[in-house]
Amino acid sequence: MADNLGLLSVLLCTILFQVSLAVGNLNVEAFSNGSFSISVGGKQWFRSGSVGVRDLGRWWSQEDGSLELTGSGQSEGVINVGPFTSYYYEWQAKGASSLTLTTTVSVFEQMPAVLFVLVFNDKATNTSSNVNSTLSTFPSFVIEEGPVDRGYVTWSGNMARFMKIDRWSPDVPIYSNIDGGLPLVVYDSVMENAVVMAPASDFMSANQATFNNTTTGEKTLAFGPLSSITEIPAGYVCSMVLVAGNNVTDSMMQFGNFLKTFYKKDESYRKSDFTINYLGYWTDNGACYYYDTGNYSNYEEVLDAVYADAQTANIPFRYLQIDSWWYYKGPENGVKNWTAKPSIFPNGIEAVAKKTGWPIEAHNRWWSPVTDYAKQNGGKFEFIVESEASLPVEEEFWDFLFSSSKETWNLLVYEQDWLDVAVTRLQALRNTVGLGRMWLKQMGAAATRYGLTIQYCMPWPRHLLQSVEISAVTQSRISDDYTPGNSQWQIGDTTILASALGLAAFKDNFHTSVIEKGCHNTENEPAPALETYAAALSGGPVGPSDHILKANRTLIMATCMSDGRLLKPTHPVMSLDSTFLYRAFQSSGPNGQLWAAYTEVGPFTWYYIISGTMSSAYTMHASELPPSTNVKPRTSFPPSLAYTYTLDGTVVKAMNFTGTLDIPECSVTDFQYWTLSPIMASGWALLGELNKVLPVSETRVVDIITSNGDIHVVYLSGEPGEVVPVTVYDTGSGTTEVTSCTIDSSGNS
Incomplete structure (x- = not known):
């Protein structure tokens, strides 16, 4: 990341400014005194805390005056993530330390993201304390109530499998440890707005931690290098990114896209x-x-x-x-x-x-x-x-x-x-x-x-x-x-x-x-x-x-074709965002494991909904499903058939999906699995291979040709000679029809 960050050249003059930039549901205000505030969905969610750093075995901090702002400025630039506007701040430690720092707040124009960068212009020594904190505090965010109820979720532990989920409040501990707390997602109680906070460089050396401001008594969440690090070389850059979205999953996908684009990860x-x-x-x-x-x-x-x-x-x-x-x-x-x-x-x-x-x-x-x-x-x-x-x-x-x-x-x-x-x-x-x-x-x-x-x-x-x-x-x-x-x-x-x-x-x-x-x-x-x-x-x-x-x-x-090739969804199974509402607020969501995946082929989307355990019955609404390229469940949902089946090809239950699905209390031995298939203009629905976990997968169904709102041709792939039983359902008569398709020598049908 240092190569890209080099484009963020520093202005050494002092310029008085107060600016506001909005992208999507994210608005960033930056001030010439080194502070900033962040609004999400039109309401202020965060304001900045104090800038601080550890050097020579002690803290140098904006809050006690031992770290002084000496200059500020702004500029514009373009990197592979897109054009941005940056606000720069120069800091000087006072007294025994001669350490100088540069901090920047860069707001991107084409995605709801803000990049915070801290540059150590000089070497910092004797910086270590305990392993689970940070040795600097930029950026830092005051943890406070309002203006909307918010929850947070973060990942921790080996396999990143332990979830820390609670309310966002100064009275509730935010999980901070070398084994997790990154990324951290903050979301509102109606799952309409969310932000992801995480390091954006040298991830193995980065951390987040909470601090109490000794002057104001405010509790802050800060990012910076691990506090166990013993020294920081001159020129070292650490950074953090905040990305906004509509919910936990959406904001995480946007966050991931930011990092993958920034680092040009070849997928x-x-x-x-x-x-x-x-x-x-x-x-x-x-x-x-x-x-x-x-x-x-x-x-x-x-x-x-x-x-x-x-x-x-x-x-x-x-x-x-x-x-x-x-x-x-x-x-x-x-x-x-x-x-x-x-x-x-x-x-x-x-x-x-x-x-x-x-x-x-x-x-x-x-x-x-x-x-x-x-x-x-x-x-x-x-x-x-x-x-x-x-x-x-x-x-x-x-x-x-x-x-x-x-x-x-x-x-x-x-x-x-x-x-x-x-x-x-x-x-x-x-x-x-x-x-x-x-x-x-x-x-x-x-x-x-x-x-x-x-x-x-x-x-x-x-x-x-x-x-x-x-x-x-x-x-x-x-x-x-x-x-x-x-x-x-x-x-x-x-x-x-x-x-x-x-x-x-x-x-x-x-x-x-x-x-x-x-x-x-x-x-x-x-x-x-x-x-x-x-x-x-x-x-x-x-x-x-x-x-x-x-x-x-x-x-x-x-799980696979006859040659062992796996049948895959377009979007892998993920917990519904509503499950995070229940776990943070104990309301408004399912009490259990409720996930969804989907397959997209052409203009159509097939959803797969699975619940391995549910402590109580729950009515799932279409708006809880993840959006695909073709379907935006929060605004509309196409006519669909909800069905369950057994792997011998038997359709156990089929009904028109009217926007809700009742998920009963269940356990691992009677887990619930439903597929939602789009209903064509003629009233037919393509159910697919009913001897597979994913009856319609992007691996098998490579293309669909439509005519007047109906499926005209389905193109399949597979092992030459493989026979693929494809089931369709007539919603008018409630009957199924199975066609056996043989894969030709080219691997298609």
């Missing part, structure tokens, strides 16, 4: 990632063969048997994931050497890759302090080595690791797990500004050179934010480790964050049968169907992990 890597597009077999925690070979002597035998079983059952697995059980570890369980143990793979991973034809997604964790690759241990590469972990600090290491693995055993995806533990074990990642960014960018650059992609696992939100600079990072785990019967299928909240940042969301592996004796986990899986539906609707990888002979082929094939 073609995600769209073409083989493991996101095809079915795979998984062996990580929760899988049947996780650290357990069952009746087999080693993993080579296990995976040969898995392959043979898949061939017999005609289950089209197209790649294999191997977890942490295959490589050498040090005494503290970090990675000593990322090569296969002969006791695990007697003939190497390459023997399995060659026999199966499956490319490999391979797991890795943090590096051991005794890793063989570090120069400190006789290796060839520069590492930072501490007592609990180590870290490679030269890109050539990743070139070596990826090139040898791809050439030898067909590595396709590198899974970097234990990202959170790498930070908690290695002090340098918490104390050194820019180190985390460098580590992840070096990894990503090497992956790009060797045609690999990366999955993040156990990330904090900051890791996911950092991925906008790394196109090779295409996917992330968004749930806890799978265990039969646990609740890690609850992915609707975190898919919002992942999708906004251009990442495919991975639910983790799952069992497709209730009883699978002989597995590492002995528990039964009470809801294999819900696990399957959540995986398919996520838009990310789908990775069954069943015992040999126990896979439920009907469920697995409900």
Whole structure:
């Protein structure tokens, strides 16, 4: 981001000004005294707090006069996000510190966004305090009541799966920690306006925290570098962006678009990632063969048997994931050497890759302090080595690791797990500004050179934010480790964050049968169907992990074509915005997991509504559904058919959708799943493949030709020779008609 920020040249003269700029529902007022205010939807939501910084072991602050405003100005410019107007402020520490700072407030003209930038013109030393705060306070926002009731939501913890949701009030703690609190969304109680606040550069070193103004007693939310960082070099830039939208999901998507545009993230890597597009077999925690070979002597035998079983059952697995059980570890369980143990793979991973034809997604964790690759241990590469972990600090290491693995055993995806533990074990990642960014960018650059992609696992939100600079990072785990019967299928909240940042969301592996004796986990899986539906609707990888002979082929094939290509929605499943209203205000929304996804083909949209658990019945309104290109549910909804079905093709219930849908109290074993299909002018509705989770997917239905408001031709894709049963419904007679379409040699029908 520093390259783009260089365009924001500083005016060193003092100019008195008071200006107001409005874009969409966002209005920013900036003043020559260094303050600003932000209005959303025509009402003031935020006013600025004090500017401050830590240097020489103490605070220098605008509030006590030890940090003085010495100049201000304004200018205009253009970067790839669009044209902007900037307001600049020069600050000078008084007394022992000679530190000078430049702060800017830049308002963009073509999207409702404001970028706040803090430049350290001089080196700051002895800056550290505790790990969970910030060492500067720009920008900062006073937390206060009114003029409308507001709530907030933010993500935290590994997989960014823990949601912190409450009212926006000075009396309510705002979650602030190295493991989360980013991004932070503030929204009104009727879900008409919302803003996202988050760092916009060096995400691994950035943070937010709350402070109490010692002069006014006001509570403020501030952004800046992590307070555990020991020094800041001269010229260092940290920034934060605020983006406005209509609701939680809309504002998050606009926020993500801002960052992806700013950093020019190439989403073609995600769209073409083989493991996101095809079915795979998984062996990580929760899988049947996780650290357990069952009746087999080693993993080579296990995976040969898995392959043979898949061939017999005609289950089209197209790649294999191997977890942490295959490589050498040090005494503290970090990675000593990322090569296969002969006791695990007697003939190497390459023997399995060659026999199966499956490319490999391979797991890795943090590096051991005794890793063989570090120069400190006789290796060839520069590492930072501490007592609990180590870290490679030269890109050539990743070139070596990826090139040898791809050439030898067909590595396709590198899974970097234990990202959170790498930070908690290695002090340098918490104390050194820019180190985390460098580590992840070096990894990503090497992956790009060797045609690999990366999955993040156990990330904090900051890791996911950092991925906008790394196109090779295409996917992330968004749930806890799978265990039969646990609740890690609850992915609707975190898919919002992942999708906004251009990442495919991975639910983790799952069992497709209730009883699978002989597995590492002995528990039964009470809801294999819900696990399957959540995986398919996520838009990310789908990775069954069943015992040999126990896979439920009907469920697995409900996620994909006959060749294993996954059937995907256009918009992955996400929690409805109304669920955030209920959790912040205990009213006006569903008390449970209620999500929606949709598929767009041509001028039509098919909605998929799923509820895994509901503590009480709820009537969902069309206005709660996410808008698509063709449908704006808040203003109008096209005539549609609401229907449920079973995977044998039976339509269980079908009715005209009149704008509401009653969702009963339910649990994982009787979860609710509805599809909304547009009704054509003739009264027919295309239901699609009723043996699939997504009966109409953008993967299968590639185009629709219409005539006089009716579907005239439907173009399908698939494996040559595949027979696709397509169901239509006559709303006049209440009957269905099934047409079997055969995919031709070109892969179309």
